[in-house]
Amino acid sequence: MSGSVRREFEAALQAVDARLVEMAELAGEAIGRATTALLEADRALAESVIGDRERMSRLHDEVEEQVLVLIARQAPVATDLRSLLAALRMSGSLERMGDLARHVAKLVCLRHPDCAVPPDLRADIQRMGDSARRLAARVAGIIADRDLDAARRMEADDDEMDRLHRDLFTVILRQPPSGGVQAVVDMTLAGRFYERFGDQAVSVAHRVEFLVTGASEALHGDGS
């Protein structure tokens, strides 16, 4: 690649990254609003989260389109090609984070006008929601700044989510929640959604790490 083609390629990659950052921010906002909707049994708010799907899909398609155009026009090789494929995978994980926020929002609609969260589990759900929002914000920063240190810390950041997830089950099993069997089902699913949200965030961070260092450890599967 000549210098000017190189510069053009780098600029195009940055445009891809900008969309990935937007997807991470959107996922973070979505899980934040979904958590509020879940705690407040706010159906309108939940529906707004469900409605975000279109924006997320559009961003995902735009990333794919940008990558296709780049491959077709510039015929990148080796490392550049891998960067583009990594962007596609990150886009997939970020879209899935949006899906998980939507799954939380759907619980709200299923139970409305009742609140899916029994009083004794409100604090646990709030903490998981806060943790998810923080993880999404960190991922946005990691993509924007190619921040290797932050990417490496993500696994530890996600440990908090895993701990909160275990705590939730400890509480549920010690004393079945006041909402009965339905509440156990709903809180089991909600807990799972938050935990998977965290796992996807970690997988995006790993991919950034891979891009920066070329190291391929811990890139497989769904991190579980």
Add this chain to the structure above:
Amino acid sequence: MSGSVRREFEAALQAVDARLVEMAELAGEAIGRATTALLEADRALAESVIGDRERMSRLHDEVEEQVLVLIARQAPVATDLRSLLAALRMSGSLERMGDLARHVAKLVCLRHPDCAVPPDLRADIQRMGDSARRLAARVAGIIADRDLDAARRMEADDDEMDRLHRDLFTVILRQPPSGGVQAVVDMTLAGRFYERFGDQAVSVAHRVEFLVTGASEALHGDGS
């Protein structure tokens, strides 16, 4: 593309398809064994499912490698490039089906030597496992034969799974299973894993349909 380059490209695409078929078959075997392990509390069998992850990851990497080599060597345009990206996405969905089979297997290990499935839910779980295996087998056939009719029927095939999933919750809510809260948690998760397995199978079928017809409806998100 010249005729001989075209033939070479088609042959390479078929090699990619062969690996995707192998992934679908592996996912089908995995969910079948995971179901048996779940019903029989067979830890060794569950661990063999968990051990399949490596083979699945290798197939996934091979697909990615084949796609990369094809892009680099042949600089495909438009439709061909989209076929290659579709193969990557299918590979991702098939890997996720393997992940879901592994999640079922992990439930077995968590409860061993107890059986995670209470007696009153054995038939439901068996049916969901059978349905998942059938969906995976159908997906393998759809990829191998580019079978548009079968791809279009997949949504209806998956309706059976969705119905089984609803039935499971109806049973759980009507009469809490004999295993108490832990059983409710485990069966909620197992039900979810089977249902998602079906959704991923449908998403692969949609992608084949898209490849054959160029139609893009129903390609977004996770089908939920």
